[in-house]
Amino acid sequence: MVAVGVFIVLTGVGTLVGMPWRYSSGGIAIAVLQIVGAASALGIGAGIAWLGLDDARQKQ
Numbered sequence: 001m002v003a004v005g006v007f008i009v010l011t012g013v014g015t016l017v018g019m020p021w022r023y024s025s026g027g028i029a030i031a032v033l034q035i036v037g038a039a040s041a042l043g044i045g046a047g048i049a050w051l052g053l054d055d056a057r058q059k060q
Contacts, residue, residue: 005049012041
């Protein structure tokens, strides 16, 4: 579960670094949605990783 969370965080970081909104022709609304989506991926991935670590600690 931790690996999945880390993968999602890395995907969000890669999206933010790659800046795909520069190449979209949808205007500012599409760019904002893409940025919010990438930031959400960071939060969701961090949450999943935290839950995985918490679960592992409780099992010990």
